[in-house]
Amino acid sequence: MVRDYIEENLVEFAEKNPQIVLYVTPHSKYQSPKIVAEYLYGSISKVDVVKQEREEIAKAMELLRTQSGQEDLKTIRPWRTNNPSMQGIWHPFLHKPQEINLDTFPNDKPTKRAHYQRHEILQNMSQDLQEELKQLKVKSSQAKRKESENNV
Numbered sequence: 001m002v003r004d005y006i007e008e009n010l011v012e013f014a015e016k017n018p019q020i021v022l023y024v025t026p027h028s029k030y031q032s033p034k035i036v037a038e039y040l041y042g043s044i045s046k047v048d049v050v051k052q053e054r055e056e057i058a059k060a061m062e063l064l065r066t067q068s069g070q071e072d073l074k075t076i077r078p079w080r081t082n083n084p085s086m087q088g089i090w091h092p093f094l095h096k097p098q099e100i101n102l103d104t105f106p107n108d109k110p111t112k113r114a115h116y117q118r119h120e121i122l123q124n125m126s127q128d129l130q131e132e133l134k135q136l137k138v139k140s141s142q143a144k145r146k147e148s149e150n151n152v
Contacts, residue, residue: 039069
């Protein structure tokens with residue numbers, strides 16, 4: 001169970017996730033085994049793994065790995081008004097990082113990677129548009145030359 005997971009799967013998990021620091025402490029006679037995750041924001045999550053199989057412990061480890069450590073925010077009913085504000089309306093994610101509202105957890109992909117992919121996609125689109133603009137300018141100048149030659 002927990003001992004089997006530590007002996008056989010924990011090293012592999014640590015190698016796949018070098019951004020995570022793992023500590024294994026001795027089992028106390030009077031405490032049940034648990035996984036404790038401490039996040040950079042200072043919050044702590046605990047998951048009891050009493051009598052759980054290796055697969056269940058692996059799921060708990062993956063869940064703790066993909067969480068941000070911030071508390072879940074409850075969204076309230078939608079706001080409606082006849083006089084909309086120029087500043088926009090308040091919502092629970094107003095002063096929070098956008099990353100916590102983009103994906104559902106747990107997921108397999110790293111959170112930051114999606115941001116870089118979008119950035120790369122936008123750069124490629126910008127380069128493609130610039131190339132198309134150059135081609136259009138060349139075509140218009142060629143059309144003007146042909147028109148001036150026909151008028152002569």
